[in-house]
Amino acid sequence: MRPASPQSAQLPPQLPPLPADSLAMALTVAGDAIGYVRNGHALNDGFTALWRHYPDLPASTRGAAQDMIYGTLRDYGRGEFLLSRLLQQPLTEPTIDGLLRVALHRLEVRADTAHTVVDQAVEAAARIARGGLKGLVNGVLRNALRQWDSLMAAAELNEEARLRHPKWWITRLRKSAPENWREQLLAANTHPPMSLRINRRRTTLAAATTALQTAGIAYRPLGDFSLILDKPVPVASLPGYAEGLLSVQDWGAQQAAALLDLQDGQRVLDACAAPGGKTAHMLESADLQLMALDADPERAQRVETQLARLGLSASVKAADCRRTQDWWDGRPFERILADVPCSASGVARRHPDIKWLRQADDVAGFATQQAEILDALWPTLAVGGKMLYVTCSIFAEENSLQVARFASRHADCQRLAFADGQLEARWLPGPEHDGFYFALLQKHAAP
Incomplete structure (x- = not known):
């Protein structure tokens, strides 16, 4: 994201500002967001900064910019590959780099407007670039049009560009899901329902x-x-x-409340509750004594806001669920929802910045945190009570392997089968829902 200082001080005086409702403005805004994510920041934070920096954008421009932002981020690896073919060396100007990635994405999905895209991208570059970068943008995009068919053919031979995912992600999924890894990756590139x-x-x-x-x-x-x-x-x-x-x-997220077998009067814990969708769904399903936790006070406040809108109430606390001494009064819960932090690899199409921000070793870090959460929560579950373990990940380390290791550590844990007789439910990304994993654990008296 560029600093919030006025751009006009850096621009030639003969150039008027971009019209707020122009494609050039939407390309500029989208390029800023791509640069923000590439610098390691979450897209949601980027949107907050964007709308603060561009407070007077009409809804149509915002909508066009958001569509290009999400599309460019879902196209992980595509822009990188194309630019490597069109530039002699990587760009050091992040705003122009982002603008080019967005323009190349737009050229691919809106080929019928190719010349307009090039013209408007050059207009945008004239106002955000210094030196000869306007000419560079013009040259790169026109060269791309001339070579388009060969560029697309070459991209199909590059795995990251073809599948639009990081190499480590492709490798990990190919190993853990050899029967359908490709279908999972392709589903993650589609628009979410x-x-x-x-x-x-x-x-x-x-x-x-x-x-x-x-x-x-x-x-x-x-x-x-x-x-x-x-x-x-x-x-x-x-x-x-x-x-x-x-x-x-999401329809997949809506399964949690049903799978927990909730009954009126139960004492229930939602251990990682924000933003509150599953918390609210449980309260809509039964009359519960429900405690909702989140380690981040701001995220805990979002749960409160969600419940207030829906006319629901719960005991919401800002607390790390692993530190039971900070929030537990010693009375056991009959149901626990452990919707744990994870790589979010099952919702990457909804949050495409995940492809850019996650690294291969992050999965092991999440797996460690998940194990800590499960071990900390288990003593708070009543004998006979049930804990539903949930992730929005598609990686085995966070799902089946995590649950198997937990069960092996706790002799009083029994894995319960779902209606189909399976001990786990893997909801892969598809036309009706995102990717989720569920496992139901029941506590028995210690042997």
């Missing part, structure tokens, strides 16, 4: 669907209280959202 959960405490499925029909929002049912939209829409346009009648939650 948008699913809704109806707040049964405040409305009915019939009333919610009638409101959607009136608003012209197409959908189809997924379950008794769930819907999937034909295409995503802005959250603010969902009828009843502000009033707490429904929530946006």
Whole structure:
């Protein structure tokens, strides 16, 4: 992200500002975001900085910029490969590097507007670059158009460019899921679905669907209280959202509440609760005595905000669930949801900056943290109680291997089968949901 100091002080006086509703402005904003992520920052933080830096962007420009940002980030490895063919040496100007990556992505997905994209990218470069970089952008993009077919053919021969994932990610998944690793990677490059959960405490499925029909929002049912939209829409346009009648939650994430076998009156712990979707879903499903924890106070506040919108209540605490002495009163829980921190590799299409920010050794770090959480929470579970272990990862180290090692350490742990007779549920990214892993553990009296 460029500093917030006025750009006009660095620009030739004869150049007027870019029109706020132009493609050139959207390309500029998107290029800034790509540079921000490449510098190691999360995309959500990047959006906060972007909208602060560009406060007067019309909604159309914001939308176009966001579409290009997500598309370019999902295309991990693609821009890198193409630029390596089009430049003699890597660029040291991050804003121009980001602009070129976004423009190349746009050329690939909107070939019918190729000349407009080049023209507008050059217009953007003229206002953010120094020296001859405007000419460089013009030359690189026009050269790309001339070589386009050969560039695309070459990209298909490069594994990272073809599969749009880091090499280490491809290698790890190929080893752990030899039967469908390629399909998982391709699914992670698609647009994620948008699913809704109806707040049964405040409305009915019939009333919610009638409101959607009136608003012209197409959908189809997924379950008794769930819907999937034909295409995503802005959250603010969902009828009843502000009033707490429904929530946006991936269909895969919605499985947790059902798998925990919740009953009225149970004492329940959501150990890693933020942003609060699963917490709220559990409270919508049964009358519970629920405690929700998150180690980050700001994220814990997000849980409070979520519950307030939906008319729900729980005991929300900012605490590290591993430090039980800080939050546990000694009374055991009958149900525990351990939706643990993970690589988030199963939701990479929804959060594509993950492909750029994660490193190979991060998986081992998450696995260590997950083991610490499970071992710390187990003493707080009542005999006969159930703990649901959940990740949004597709890596075995965080899923099946993690649960197997935990069960081997705890003789009083029994792995329970789900309705299909399996001891684990692996939801791979697909048209209706993101990637999730579930395992249900029950505590028995010590042998």
